[in-house]
Amino acid sequence: MHKEKRRKFLKTMGLTTAALGAAPYILRSQNSIKAAPGKRVGIIGLDTSHSIAFTKAMNVQNHADLLGYKVVAAYPHGSKDIESSVKRIPGYIKDVQEMGVEVVDSIDAMLEKVDVVLLETNDGRRHLEQVLPVLKAGKRVFVDKPVAASLEDTLKIYAASKEYGIPIFSASSLRYIKGAKEVAEGKVGRVLGANTWSPAKIEKTHPDMYWYGVHGVETLFTVMGTGCQEVSRVHTEGCDVITGVWDDGRVGVFRGQRAGKPGYGGHVFGEKGGLNLGPYQGYLPLLVDVAHYFDTGEVPVTPEETIEIFAFMSAADVSKKKKGKSVRLDKVLKKAGA
Numbered sequence: 001m002h003k004e005k006r007r008k009f010l011k012t013m014g015l016t017t018a019a020l021g022a023a024p025y026i027l028r029s030q031n032s033i034k035a036a037p038g039k040r041v042g043i044i045g046l047d048t049s050h051s052i053a054f055t056k057a058m059n060v061q062n063h064a065d066l067l068g069y070k071v072v073a074a075y076p077h078g079s080k081d082i083e084s085s086v087k088r089i090p091g092y093i094k095d096v097q098e099m100g101v102e103v104v105d106s107i108d109a110m111l112e113k114v115d116v117v118l119l120e121t122n123d124g125r126r127h128l129e130q131v132l133p134v135l136k137a138g139k140r141v142f143v144d145k146p147v148a149a150s151l152e153d154t155l156k157i158y159a160a161s162k163e164y165g166i167p168i169f170s171a172s173s174l175r176y177i178k179g180a181k182e183v184a185e186g187k188v189g190r191v192l193g194a195n196t197w198s199p200a201k202i203e204k205t206h207p208d209m210y211w212y213g214v215h216g217v218e219t220l221f222t223v224m225g226t227g228c229q230e231v232s233r234v235h236t237e238g239c240d241v242i243t244g245v246w247d248d249g250r251v252g253v254f255r256g257q258r259a260g261k262p263g264y265g266g267h268v269f270g271e272k273g274g275l276n277l278g279p280y281q282g283y284l285p286l287l288v289d290v291a292h293y294f295d296t297g298e299v300p301v302t303p304e305e306t307i308e309i310f311a312f313m314s315a316a317d318v319s320k321k322k323k324g325k326s327v328r329l330d331k332v333l334k335k336a337g338a
Contacts, residue, residue, distance in 0.1 A: 033059050033100030035070035041294075042114030044107060044130050045121030046076040046092040047085035050144055053283050054118060059099045063284065067291040073102045073113040079123035082205060107133050116294045117141040124149035124206060128157055135164040140297060142290045143170040145218075146210040147306060151314040151336040158303045169290065169299045170306050172218040174198065174264055176285035179277040183223045188270025193251045196220040196266035196277065200240055200256025208320070209313035213240065213256040216264065217309055219277065220244075223268050224252045226308050232326045233319040242316045245326075307333075 035041070041058065043051050055071045057063055074096055079085035093103050104110050107130060111117075117134045119127060124146040134141045147170045148154045161168045183191060198216025202208050209217060221228075228244040238259030244252045266277035289300045308329065314336070315327040 031100050032102055033070050033072055035072050036068055038115050039068045039070060040073075040114045041069050041071045041116055041118060042110045043071055043074040043096070043101075043118045043120055044110070044134075045078050045119065045126075046074055046096060046103075047078040047082075047088050048120050048122040048144070049088075050283070051118075051120045052092055052095050054120070054287060055096050055099050055101060057284060057287055059101070063287075065284070065288045065291065067295055069116070069291050069294060071096070071099070071101050071118075073104055073110045075104055075107050075110045078121055079126070082123055082203065085122040111137045111139065115139065118290070119143045124153070124210060128153045128160075131157055131168070132160060135160050135166045135168075138164070138166060140166060140294055141168055142293065143168055145170065145172050145214050146206065147310060149206045149210060151310050151332065154307060154310045155333075155337055158307060161303070167297055167299050168303075169293045169301065171286060171289070171301050172215045173283050173286040174215040174219045174280065175222045175301070176281050177219055177222075177264060177266070177277050178279055178281055179266075179268070179275050180219070180222050183268050183270070183275060183277075187272070188268055188275050189272035191223055191225070191250070191268055191270050193253075193269045194220055194223045194266060195253045195255065196223075197255040197257060197262070198264045199262035200258055202258070207314060207317050208240070209242070209256060209316060210310070213254070214309070214313065216256060216266075217242075217254050217313055219264070219266055220252050220254050221305060221309050221312075223266070223277070224250065226305050228252070228308060228312055228329055230326045230328045231312055231315045231319055232324055233316040234324055235320045240316070240320075242312075242319075244312060307338075311336075 058066055058069050058071050076089050076093055078089050117139055119141055127148045196216045196219040200213035203211035227247045229247050231244045234241040240256040242254045264280045268275045311329045311333050315329050315332045318327045
């Protein structure tokens with residue numbers, strides 16, 4: 001087909017490049033992958049590299065620790081107005097099709113074909129509306145970061161999880177950074193405090209740390225645990241430093257970096273000495289926990305901890321508006337409807 005004829009054909013079908021992010025359509029894989037009963041995974045959102053990496057791990061690399069789960073269907077949308085995410089969708093559709101995934105035109109169509117779900121939409125503003133039909137269908141769902149684009153929606157998602165009796169799992173892969181397991185096993189004794197850091201690119205549609213700083217904040221909570229009472233924040237163009245005070249007097253600090261070449265890491269202060277965190281371990285440790293959750297319904301991260309992580313970041317935004325004044329998490333949670 002000549003280029004001009006092909007262009008007219010695509011325009012007629014509503015499939016021009018500009019329209020790919022919004023047009024309803026079905027693109028079927030030529031070689032659909034097969035999965036055992038109960039092991040069929042669906043993806044919502046082909047606007048993030050996580051969708052490709054997770055599909056590759058399950059469908060191509062066939063890691064035994066992923067318990068035979070395979071991505072068999074995907075609904076591509078996805079962010080509507082975040083350009084860096086929307087522009088990925090056409091290419092990622094092709095990528096997952098090449099790994100045997102059927103691309104469908106609605107979440108309902110996807111739910112008919114799968115047993116469990118990965119909610120990967122990069123835009124947290126869409127997570128509440130997209131997770132509800134999954135919960136109503138009685139299917140377990142991993143909700144990728146951020147859980148939502150507001151503390152209010154985060155609370156509503158966990159309330160819906162409770163209402164429908166479907167525990168949900170959400171975590172950053174930075175929870176599995178090297179050293180975190182050793183801390184959990186008591187290598188440094190009681191944790192007295194910690195500093196963590198990560199990139200913290202800001203997206204105007206989300207609270208500041210929700211978009212990317214969440215990864216380093218999750219590392220902080222992984223080693224410190226819950227119990228943060230108040231936070232204060234120092235903000236500059238190149239970085240943010242957020243200090244949390246825990247209910248037992250311990251102090252945890254997150255540094256979100258935008259200047260220079262940011263990396264992931266941290267340091268834990270313990271009764272038996274200190275321990276450096278890092279390097280980043282990749283996605284596989286997270287996916288192992290996702291597969292275990294799909295099999296058992298057991299969540300390795302409690303709703304209370306995840307909610308506290310998002311309350312920490314929301315309180316940090318309030319502190320920024322108040323020129324660095326300390327803000328209590330319980331007040332932020334109460335305002336959000338907790």
